[in-house]
Amino acid sequence: MFRKEYCATFPVSSEMHSVLSVPGEKRVPYLVARVNVPTTIECINSATLYFLSFLLITFIFQIVTLLAAESVDIPAVFSNFKTIFQLPDGSALWSPYTVITVYGSGPFAALMIGLATIKMFIHFKRKKHLLKLFFLWCGLHSFNLVFGSLANGIICKTGFGFVPSWLYLNVAIQLLLIPISLGILILIGFLSNRAFTGMAFSSSEIKDARPQKLFKLRVAYLPWFICSILFFLAGFPIRHPYDYLIHLTMGIMLIPLIRFRQHVLLVKDSKIQSFNWIASSIIAILVASCGLFYLLW
Numbered sequence: 001m002f003r004k005e006y007c008a009t010f011p012v013s014s015e016m017h018s019v020l021s022v023p024g025e026k027r028v029p030y031l032v033a034r035v036n037v038p039t040t041i042e043c044i045n046s047a048t049l050y051f052l053s054f055l056l057i058t059f060i061f062q063i064v065t066l067l068a069a070e071s072v073d074i075p076a077v078f079s080n081f082k083t084i085f086q087l088p089d090g091s092a093l094w095s096p097y098t099v100i101t102v103y104g105s106g107p108f109a110a111l112m113i114g115l116a117t118i119k120m121f122i123h124f125k126r127k128k129h130l131l132k133l134f135f136l137w138c139g140l141h142s143f144n145l146v147f148g149s150l151a152n153g154i155i156c157k158t159g160f161g162f163v164p165s166w167l168y169l170n171v172a173i174q175l176l177l178i179p180i181s182l183g184i185l186i187l188i189g190f191l192s193n194r195a196f197t198g199m200a201f202s203s204s205e206i207k208d209a210r211p212q213k214l215f216k217l218r219v220a221y222l223p224w225f226i227c228s229i230l231f232f233l234a235g236f237p238i239r240h241p242y243d244y245l246i247h248l249t250m251g252i253m254l255i256p257l258i259r260f261r262q263h264v265l266l267v268k269d270s271k272i273q274s275f276n277w278i279a280s281s282i283i284a285i286l287v288a289s290c291g292l293f294y295l296l297w
Helices: 014-020 039-071 096-123 129-156 159-166 171-191 193-197 209-235 241-253 277-296
Strands: 008-011 030-033 076-079 082-085
Touching (some): 039 096, 039 129, 039 209, 096 129, 129 171, 171 193, 171 241, 193 209
Antiparallel strands (some): 008 030, 076 082
């Protein structure tokens, strides 16, 4: 027997009623049925955009750092998405000014990009889902490369973590910056909860706590987990622990998404469930190029 409380409504013909109706039951003008949503494509699209946005923001971050190093005569090269300084740590060229300029330029650029992409996300608030999702991931990655870099840098004594040391801040203050940075990331994740929830294809995905958590699992947690594993495998074992912790802080930022969000306005656009061939093709070309580079190198 079909019951109205389990399904979404859509018009049906009288012939369908004659087949589906139960003798003695009053006929209704609408058939209630569950809508089948291609949830796998949602996850693939989100993971694809997560991957591309991370590469884009990281590339800009490292290029800005490289240009900043050249501006203060610090020899550096860009290799494997990393800026490598061809200078020993004890060199006289390292001074408070050069350290702050070199290691602070990337996070500053990331902060500006984060604010710009969030503004773009708001601008496209009622438009295509995939473009919005790309700007959202870009913004989250940018903020992670600011506050996550600070926390991880202080722990690993590298990168942006050199800046508090060369500002001669007390060790206790430097340690205090770690929970402050993580707290800011959690706050950003809390504020992004509504943005992720508003990308649902239909209200059935977010109307209750359980389906909403499953939706966020597909569009946020699984893309983060899958891409983090891919980046881990791609860099292991030559990467610094800092490079792995930056993915961990991204996961910390996504923790508040588990909170159930009510009264979210949905945009009627099914593009989030249309397979993103362009972005997927770009990723395939990048992966193939990197694989060929390592084989020839």
